[in-house]
Amino acid sequence: MDEPRKRSRPGRAPAPAGRTARPRQSEVARLAGVSQATVSLVLAGKKQGATISDETRQKVLDAARSLGYVPDPAARRLAAARNDLLGVFSFTATFPTDVQHSYYPFLVGVEQEAAARGYDLVLFTGSSTGGAGAAGPDALSRVRLADGCLFLGRHAPAGELRRLVADGFPVVHIGRRDELEGLAWVGADYVSASREVVGRLAALGHRRIVLIREDDDAPASTDREHGFLKGLEAAGLPGGPAAVFRSAAPERELTAERLRGWTDDGVTAFVAEETDTGGAWRALRTAVRDARVDCPSEVSLALLGSPPPDLADGPQVTGFDIPRTRLGAAAVRLLAALVAGEEAAEPLVSCVFRAGATAGPPPAP
Amino acid sequence: MDEPRKRSRPGRAPAPAGRTARPRQSEVARLAGVSQATVSLVLAGKKQGATISDETRQKVLDAARSLGYVPDPAARRLAAARNDLLGVFSFTATFPTDVQHSYYPFLVGVEQEAAARGYDLVLFTGSSTGGAGAAGPDALSRVRLADGCLFLGRHAPAGELRRLVADGFPVVHIGRRDELEGLAWVGADYVSASREVVGRLAALGHRRIVLIREDDDAPASTDREHGFLKGLEAAGLPGGPAAVFRSAAPERELTAERLRGWTDDGVTAFVAEETDTGGAWRALRTAVRDARVDCPSEVSLALLGSPPPDLADGPQVTGFDIPRTRLGAAAVRLLAALVAGEEAAEPLVSCVFRAGATAGPPPAP
DNA sequence: AGGAATCGTTAATGCGTATTAGTTATGCGC
DNA sequence: GCGCATAACTAATACGCATTAACGATTCCT
Incomplete structure (x- = not known):
């Protein structure tokens, strides 16, 4: 004969008043007239250890249901040595x-x-x-x-x-x-994405394309430049240092004059990298506007990423989306x-x- | 002498190769040269059972830190403690x-x-x-x-x-x-907030105010109506069923005519409840526009909450904000x-x- | 000086479940 | 009728931690 249910182990924080203890596997077991281990086996439901008679299985399931048994996740995880x-x-x-x-x-x-x-x-x-x-x-x-x-x-x-x-x-x-x-x-994969953007521009007929990037060497920047150059190469277009402009105020700023110089020289498309500030893209848009060249009829612009939120309105920008959710x-x-x-x-x-x-x-x- | 660390209890999923298992209290104990119980006592940090020497305490803390010990939430929970x-x-x-x-x-x-x-x-x-x-x-x-x-x-x-x-x-x-x-x-606290809105309108000089609400009885709606009526009462203004309009299409729709009827009758301010669809507020705005009464010069409008996102532009709506963060x-x-x-x-x-x-x-x- | 009180620590135990190593029944072949 | 495999369960144990009774070592008191 074991003590009913008054388990009041000393030192244990007193259970909040009126708290009905949740049924344990052992109580299900008692009601079903089997051992705790059997209950565990039945409830685990593994088809593998199918060494439980249907009759017993049913008794256990009935008992569990009637008591409203719910497994304790803490115990379950402790025993399984993982916590999901x-x-x-x-x-x-x-x-x-x-x-x-x-x-x-x-x-x-x-x-x-x-x-x-x-x-x-x-x-x-x-x-x-x-x-x-x-x-x-x-x-x-x-x-x-x-x-x-x-x-x-x-x-x-x-x-x-x-x-x-x-x-x-x-x-x-x-x-x-x-x-x-x-x-x-x-x-x-900035490399592939940048490369594809260049490919699309080339497919549209552009033969000279310039990348506008900022003057730092984060992996994200490097990757984009790398992809850009690979794209040029794949399309059989001229690459080399001349195709990349590192804007750096104030010495090497992206001015309308500089932009004019490129277009006069046969450049028909510009690509800017995306950064958290959107600096390159901003500079590019400003220069294009100041130079009074129309986009997309006179020059094509693309962004290697998404525009900053404050520039998100207006026509959609050619470029690529970073699949953050994925x-x-x-x-x-x-x-x-x-x-x-x-x-x-x-x-x-x-x-x-x-x-x-x-x-x-x-x-x- | 106990086995080193190869604890390979059968049936237990083999630990991923090369992976050092998380340290347990027992390992901290071994390193510190004390018992597991002592480790638990020290880490519990209770000022209460201060029956641990500073020297031991320090040894344990050092050991724990150097092993990167972190308690297992499941075990903690199971032992009837908390796991933060x-x-x-x-x-x-x-x-x-x-x-x-x-x-x-x-x-x-x-x-x-x-x-x-x-x-x-x-x-x-x-x-x-x-x-x-x-x-x-x-x-x-x-x-x-x-x-x-x-x-x-x-x-x-x-x-x-x-x-x-x-x-x-x-x-x-x-x-x-x-x-x-x-x-x-x-x-x-929709009651107080609604009440305050009415109070402000009364303070502006409004003497007849009507509440436009939808025809359902969610607690949020009931609370607002309750606060609205309390506000009227506090300001000594006429309350009663006449002050509340339950719009319900199509029989009791909020039309421009109906609105006109109220204004002709001396109503100078309207209050709408906020719902997830913003129905009451939409109906009110539409009726006001159709009736060609100007807001705020001819009628005052207030919303018991925030406008739906798609109506958020334009002049700011009088009302209250729900402090979700708080x-x-x-x-x-x-x-x-x-x-x-x-x-x-x-x-x-x-x-x-x-x-x-x-x-x-x-x-x- | 002998026993009590105190201090610092450890051994022992329980939490609820999963898993495995037994331990009984039951059936089978010869 | 006697081993022996098989089926159906159960006993035992581990999981990692918190808690407490018990214990040896001091120190204190009279």
């Missing part, structure tokens, strides 16, 4: 006051893919405030509570990241990040693979060409 | 493809407040896709992994919610929801209190009056 949690860590707030600055598009994909794979997400509210985790050197160590973790933005401290990677903790970075040996990441999903897929101990897959996600209205055939000579 | 995780559950996708339909404004507040209190967030990717969780009767049971859970939207199945509440699991619903006995919730924060505060076993606090968050330009003094008689 994927972390999401962004150095800045994940939900900044301004949606524009948020990772929302990524999160859409992350949530979808995570849900599809049965994972829940842990948002580490790190960094932003020093709440309880403070900003110690082990600030990132809480992420280990998940089975693996996604990092957004390039602000994650390299040292800590390296540590996680070295420990074999599954980590995926959204955005190219290959200076960190062994870090898995997913990124947009990137988020790809990141989760990759992370799930790492968690499962598989090898990393293809990290590049292709961008989608956007025809737009700022490019057309070159003017007749 | 708050759940966020929305029946629809938390990050829908369209930001407009998302809970973003709430999440901003939720994240801020959670971070400030040292909680991380678990996003339960429920329902939306049938991924792994399917739609069983225990769909909500996963939330029990967290210390408590926030529910967004009124789609959370009442049965499951009731179950969680009955079991004493801390739950907070964002948005009024008092048909469910014992469910904690936070909501906007609501999110308030929800977290309440949830934290419940988790701590305290009693629920004030669930209402006040709205902010928005002066706008659609209301002014009544025309001279």
Whole structure:
């Protein structure tokens, strides 16, 4: 005879008054007249260990239903040595006051893919405030509570990241990040996308195309230039340093005069890289307007990415879209693979060409 | 002598190659030369059981840090403790493809407040896709992994919610929801806000004001009407059924004629309730336009909420803003209190009056 | 000086479930 | 009728952590 149900282990926080204890497998077992293990086996429902008689199975199922049994996820996860949690860590707030600055598009994909794979997400509210985790050197160590973790933005401290990677903790970075040996990441395929844009322009009849880029060397910039040059080459067009202009105020500013010079010289199309400020694109638009050349009848313009929000109105810009949602999903897929101990897959996600209205055939000579 | 680390319990999924398992308290203990219990005591950090020497405490902390120890949430939870995780559950996708339909404004507040209190967030990717969780009767049971859970939207199945509440699991619903006995919730104080709007109109000199509402009885509608009537009463203005118009197409539609009837009868201001469709406000604007009365010179208009996004341009509408971000924060505060076993606090968050330009003094008689 | 009170730590136990190694029934062949 | 495989369960154990009773070592008191 065992004590009824009054289990009041001392020291245990007193259960909130009036709280009906949830039924456990052991209670289902008692009601069904079998052992707890049997209940577990039946409820696991695996077709594999089918060594349970139909009669017993039914008794257990009935008992479980009548008691309203629900498994305790904590216990389940503890016993299974996994918790079906994927972390999401962004150095800045994940939900900044301004949606524009948020990772929302990524999160859409992350949530979808995570849900599809049965994972829940842990948002580490790190960094932003020093709440309880403070900003110690082990600030990132809480992420280990998940089975693996996604990092957004390039602000994650390299040292800590390296540590996680070295420990074999599954980590995926959204955005190219290959200076960190062994870090898995997913990124947009700027090379191919840029190359395609050039290809489209060439197909329209353009023979001389110039890339306007800013004067820094982020991977995103380098990739685009690389793709641009490959595109020229593939189309049999003149490449070389003359096809690329690094604008740098004030010495090498993109002025209307300079633009005129190019068009007079036979250049019929311009391509600008996308950056977070949209600097190159802004400069290009301004120069075109000041030079009083019409787009797209006199010059064609294309942007290697999407225009900044404040320039988003007006006719659609020829260029490509970065599939952030798909990137988020790809990141989760990759992370799930790492968690499962598989090898990393293809990290590049292709961008989608956007025809737009700022490019057309070159003017007749 | 115990086996080194090769713990390969049969049946357990083999750890991914090369992956160092997360450190456990027992490993921290070994490194620090103490027992697992001591580690637990030290890491619990309770000032209460201060029966640990500073020297030992330091050894343990160092060991934990150097191993990157992080407690297993499932184990913690199982041992009837807390794990500093708050759940966020929305029946629809938390990050829908369209930001407009998302809970973003709430999440901003939720994240801020959670971070400030040292909680991380678990996003339960429920329902939306049938991924792994399917739609069983225990769909909500996963939330029990967290210390408590926030529910967004009124789609959370009442049965499951009731179950969680009955079991004493801390739950907070964002948005009024008092048909469910014992469910904690936070909501906007529509009564006070509506009352204030009426007060402002009265202060401007309006003596007859009519409320245009839709024909349903959601709490949000009832609250607004209640506040509206209280406002009239406080200002000593005529209330009663005549002051409220339930528009219901087609029998009782809000037509220009009807509007004219009111203005001819001395009504100088109209107030519409906000709904998700914005129906009442749309009808009111249309009627005013068709009746060719000018706003605000001839009639004053106010909206008990914010205009729908597609009507957001033009002059600002007199009314009030629902402080979604603050609501999110308030929800977290309440949830934290419940988790701590305290009693629920004030669930209402006040709205902010928005002066706008659609209301002014009544025309001279 | 002998016993009590105190301090610092550890051994032991439980949380609820999954898994596996038994342990009984039952049926079978010879 | 006696092993022996098979079926149907159950006992035992581990998961990682929190909690507490118990214990050895000091220090304190009278």
